[in-house]
Amino acid sequence: MTVTRLSSREFNQDVGRAKKAAAEGPVVITDRGKPAHVLLTIGDYEKLTGGKRSLVKALTMPGLSGITFEPEPVRIESRPVDLS
Template sequence: MSITTVSSRELNQDLGAAKRASKTGPVIITDRGKPAHVLLSIEAYEQLTAQHVSLVDALALPGLSDIALDPEHAALDLNVPDLS
């Protein structure tokens, strides 16, 4: 993925180049030398805004209660110093 930076003026002069560049990565559009906007391809935008399932929602899926879960007890060897 490559990141392209263009000024607002360059964007206005050659929008096609910015659109082509957005196919390989984000295009940062600057205004007076400072980043102001980002142009993304629709695929990159959809990937960025995709709905992800939370762990709570995933654990609440039907049928998961039938799976046996018997984790082993973790033995911790704690060396606690005597501070008395």
């Protein structure tokens, strides 16, 4: 895996080059010589984050059963409606 470094100016002037470099590995984009952003392919990003996750999978993650959820009761009062 190759890590490419580009300045913000280089990135803005040649986005295509950055995209091609991202196919080979992460592209570190610098601002004033300091790393500021990383460009990845979507495949590399999904590997890094564990891929797409459905709401059902997120809610059934281990360890969530210990979280207590006790919402405050809501009191809704009725009142007469004037339909005249």
